[in-house]
Amino acid sequence: MNNPVFSQRxxxxxxxxxxxxxxxxxxxxxxxxxxxxxxxxxxxxxxxxQVSVPFYPVPIxxxxxxxxxxxxxxxxxxxxxxxLAYLIEGGMGLPVFANGGAGWAHLAGPTGGYLIGFxxxxxxxxxxxxxxxGRGPISTAxxxxxxxxxxxxxxxxxxSGFIGFEKSIAAGLLxxxxxxxxxxxxxxxxxxxxxxxxxxxxxxxxxxx
Numbered sequence: 001m002n003n004p005v006f007s008q009r010x011x012x013x014x015x016x017x018x019x020x021x022x023x024x025x026x027x028x029x030x031x032x033x034x035x036x037x038x039x040x041x042x043x044x045x046x047x048x049x050q051v052s053v054p055f056y057p058v059p060i061x062x063x064x065x066x067x068x069x070x071x072x073x074x075x076x077x078x079x080x081x082x083x084l085a086y087l088i089e090g091g092m093g094l095p096v097f098a099n100g101g102a103g104w105a106h107l108a109g110p111t112g113g114y115l116i117g118f119x120x121x122x123x124x125x126x127x128x129x130x131x132x133x134g135r136g137p138i139s140t141a142x143x144x145x146x147x148x149x150x151x152x153x154x155x156x157x158x159x160s161g162f163i164g165f166e167k168s169i170a171a172g173l174l175x176x177x178x179x180x181x182x183x184x185x186x187x188x189x190x191x192x193x194x195x196x197x198x199x200x201x202x203x204x205x206x207x208x209x
């Protein structure tokens with residue numbers, strides 16, 4: 001089967017390709033670099049959550065795009081670790097959720113399903129990236145579509161426990177479809193450009209795979 005999703009080969013992620021030529025011979029520096037990526041990613045998630053259009057019960061933010069881009073760029077484990085760090089930061093009281101929200105109760109509230117969906121989607125997008133997706137516009141768009149669907153499955157299912165299924169579809173899914181389509185187009189353009197930049201900056205003779 002030639003479908004890259006089912007391939008046993010692990011492809012390099014964008015983070016791998018950027019770090020490997022410089023850190024391959026120093027494991028301690030590699031660990032530090034990964035910690036920096038996790039902290040930077042969780043900070044970017046917090047910032048993107050604050051850039052929002054207030055909307056009840058789920059605010060519209062650019063966070064979905066950042067979540068999926070982190071998953072694709074970081075890979076499954078590092079991407080999931082970044083989202084887990086973000087959720088722990090918010091649970092412990094840092095105002096990193098939408099509109100400055102924080103606390104473990106926030107995770108159990110109406111938008112908690114979307115937050116858990118972020119974690120799952122980042123892992124799945126990372127897995128797809130490790131199977132070779134996310135290097136061209138089409139595969140990036142397909143992967144983003146999968147990730148977005150995962151977020152909505154978790155988010156709408158959880159939200160329905162508060163306001164009912166029909167209302168959760170009307171309030172927690174339909175208003176965001178146009179924005180998500182735009183995010184998909186943005187990601188489909190950004191990921192290939194990021195790969196070109198990494199390849200252009202890579203030391204000559206470096207390998208990718």
